Amino acid sequence: MSTPPTFVAPPVILAATPVRPLASPQPALAPALPAVCAVNLMTLEGAALLGAQWRTKEAKIIEVPAIPDAMPEFTTTYDIDPHAGEAGFDDSGWPIILPTELDAKRGGGKVSFLWFRTRLTIPSRIGTFESAGAKVVLALCVDDYAEIWVNGEMPRAAGRPSPATIQGFNMPQRVVLSDAVTPGDTFQIAVFGINGPISVAPANTVWFREVRVEFF
Structure with a gap:
């Protein structure tokens, strides 16, 4: 009795998908080493060293028209007001808060957002530390999430570590302000504090666990 022939399907060859270049460079990452010098911005003395004057304002969710290419059934969407991270934003009308009040429990809970802004010089x-040429890092932790803007930009790149974006639930964030600072350099900082988890809408508030400037 003859054996029926065996047919083997030809292999399927998939062409490699070309990798698209990132739209923006990867944000600089802070050193893992301990800082040579650190300034606590939640103290009067530390804030004074860098000329920090904190201001805060609650952000609201507002209804706005949908984007032009939205599906037909979506005619409206939602936005944040104000957009206080943008360059040139005027916060002069916002109330000033003491650095020792950054840990105050702000917001009404549930889905709640607050802006915190200051300029650092x-x-x-x-002390005995000379800052010229040092790498400078802003290190903070906001309960529960935060997005960090520096000089009108939120440093980020899709698919790459981006410390200025949300890192996790009550997770510390460390954003490089300069790889080689010059005395007198200024940085406009805007921190968007978020109560979370957002879909839980929890009955807690927004506040700083820590915020400091590190030098390496």
């Missing part, structure tokens, strides 16, 4: 010397 790098001094030439902090």
Whole structure:
């Protein structure tokens, strides 16, 4: 009795999909080493060293027209007001808060957002530490999430570590402000604090666990 022939399907060859270049460079990552010098911005002394004057304002969710290419059934959507991270934003009408009040439990809970803004000016010397040429990192942790804007930009790249974006539930964030600072350099900081988890709409508030400037 003869054996029926065996047919083997030809292999399927998939062409490799070309990798698209990133739209923006990967944000710089903070060193894992301990800082040579650190300034606590939640103290009067630390804030004074960098000329920090904190201001805060609650952000609201507002209804706006949908984007032009939205599906027909979506005629409206939602936005944040104000967009206080953008360059040139005027916060002069916002209330000033003391650095020692950054841990105050702000917001009404549930789905709640708050902006915190300050300008930082790098001094030439902090104690015996000379800042010229140092790498400078803004390190903070907001309960529960935060997005960090520096000089009108939120440093980020899709698919790459981007410390200025949400890192996790009550997770610390460390954003490089400069790889080699010059005394007198200024940085406009805007922190968008978010109560979360957002879909839980929890009965808690928005506040800083820590915020400091590190030098390496």
